Amino acid sequence: MAPKKNEAVEIKALNRGAWTAEEDRKLAQVIEIHGAKRWKTIAAMAGLNRSGKSCRLRWLNYLRPNIKRGNITDQEEDLILRLHKLLGNRWSLIAGRLPGRTDNEIKNYWNSRLSRKISQREKRGGGEDPSARESSGSELIRPPDQAAGGATMVDGDDDFFDFSNESPMTLEWVSKFLELDEDSYELS
DNA sequence: AAAGAGTCCAACCGCGACCAG
DNA sequence: CCTGGTCGCGGTTGGACTCTT
Structure with missing residues (x-):
């Protein structure tokens, strides 16, 4: 039972818990x-x-500068739902598409609110929200080997999911994505 | 007003990937 | 090529806060 060599195990005890x-x-x-x-x-x-x-x-x-805290807008929430549908639990990737948001915040937001929202919708029949339909196990979510090496997901007609040639901090992609997605789902 | 339940969020942990020597 | 150090990611936990009874 020798202590594993691990960053969490230090010779002198490190400070933990809340930062001052x-x-x-x-x-x-x-x-x-x-x-x-x-x-x-x-x-x-x-x-x-x-x-x-x-x-x-x-x-x-x-x-970090430029961090937005709290008040996730409806648009951001919608985007998170869609991106999660596409990418699965790849929070850092999703966060990269939401300027000022951190992966931790999105992950927390998902775990505390959205996942529950979705499961409630699914219980009720889940017809009204396309996001709920494929929220898990979607074939759109590539296996890790395809996602490895960056967010590039070039694959036939999925070409608008190719994140590789865009500045991550632009909202243009977001609007483009939302437009396309709304076309295909006819969201109200 | 108090107690218990529920929710949210900051922080920690373990693991895999990457890179320099 | 191998090894050790470091980094980044996703999952999980624990405590503070809020709501309900």
Whole structure:
């Protein structure tokens, strides 16, 4: 039962749990100077008794500039539903299509609200929402080997799912996607 | 007003992928 | 080619908050 060599197991106990404002400040300061890479080094330079992993998570989900928090709009929710239908639980990919949203936030939103919404609709017969129809096990969700190496999903007439040649932070793709999707489903 | 149930969200964990030496 | 270190992702957990009785 030797302790596994793992980032979670350190010689000296690392800080865990909620971040303090002071820790946030130190972390942001170091990242501002050195950039958001080499998380282990950042953690050390900031004088934070935390793992690099923890610092990365904090930065990406909370401190990063341009993060939108809360108030997921109807349009965003709709987009999440559609993207989830297409991509499955690939939260980082979905988040990449929602500027300012984090994978963690979307995942939480899905787990706490949307999945329940969908299962309720399915119980009621689920006819009225196309998103519910194929919410799991859809053949549109490619196996991991096809998705590996990026989000590229070029495949015959699915060419509008090819994410590879677009700036991830543009909303143009979103509108294009919504237009096309609404055409095929005739959503009200 | 208090207690219990339900919900939400920040953070942790484990694992696989990637990369440099 | 192999190995160890690091990073990124998805799943899960625990605590704080809100709602209901």
